[in-house]
Amino acid sequence: MALAQKTLAGVAPTFYGMSKAIDELRKRRSALHAEIAETEVSLQGLLMSLTHIEATLRLLEPEITLKPPPKAKQKRAARGSVSRPVLSALRIAKGPVTTRDLAKAVLLSKGLPAVRVSTRALDQARYALKDLRARGIVVAVGNEGPVQTWALAPDVD
Numbered sequence: 296m297a298l299a300q301k302t303l304a305g306v307a308p309t310f311y312g313m314s315k316a317i318d319e320l321r322k323r324r325s326a327l328h329a330e331i332a333e334t335e336v337s338l339q340g341l342l343m344s345l346t347h348i349e350a351t352l353r354l355l356e357p358e359i360t361l362k363p364p365p366k367a368k369q370k371r372a373a374r375g376s377v378s379r380p381v382l383s384a385l386r387i388a389k390g391p392v393t394t395r396d397l398a399k400a401v402l403l404s405k406g407l408p409a410v411r412v413s414t415r416a417l418d419q420a421r422y423a424l425k426d427l428r429a430r431g432i433v434v435a436v437g438n439e440g441p442v443q444t445w446a447l448a449p450d451v452d
Contacts, residue, residue, distance in 0.1 A: 349361055369415070372419055376401075376404075376405070377401050377419045377420065377422070377423040378423045378426070378427060379404070380397075380400045380401045380403070380404035381397050381400065381401065381420060381423050381424065381427065381433075382427070382432070382433075382447075383400070383404075384396070384397055384400035385397070385433065385445065385446060385447050386447065388446075390446070391436040391437065391444035391445060391446045392444060392445055392446070393442055393443065393444050393445075394417060394420055394421060394424065394442075394443050394444075394445065395412055395417065395442075397420045397424070397445065398412045398416040398417045398419070398420040399412055399416075401416055401419060401420055401423075402416050424445055431448055432447065432448055433445050433446065433447055433448060434446055434447075434448050434449075
């Protein structure tokens with residue numbers, strides 16, 4: 296039986312031949328983690344080099360004004376592409392939901408991985424929640440701050 300299942304104590308059942316694929320995926324995952332760590336170290340080195348160059352420029356020409364590089368213009372989210380998943384997550388939830396979890400819902404609705412929630416996703420969720428609160432659709436529950444929780448307003452279904 297080519298598709299016979301193996302069951303081991305404490306291990307989820309797998310099909311024969313799948314263990315090689317799982318091993319390869321684990322190796323690739325480890326390699327990506329290592330690459331991310333190397334890239335972060337490289338970025339820190341580049342930032343340090345930039346700091347040194349700017350300090351040297353200031354030593355050689357004290358009156359110099361160094362302008363920051365122009366920031367890339369961020370694309371605006373399409374209308375409803377953030378508030379709809381936020382409202383959907385709040386409707387499904389059994390209780391109050393954190394801003395981070397709502398940002399994850401936004402990422403998942405766009406087909407993006409929600410393992411790490413980016414600052415941009417959090418900002419989009421916060422902006423949508425601010426707008427929804429002003430319109431009386433959601434209410435803040437609990438303490439203000441990084442773990443602010445949200446729920447639908449009592450009269451909204």
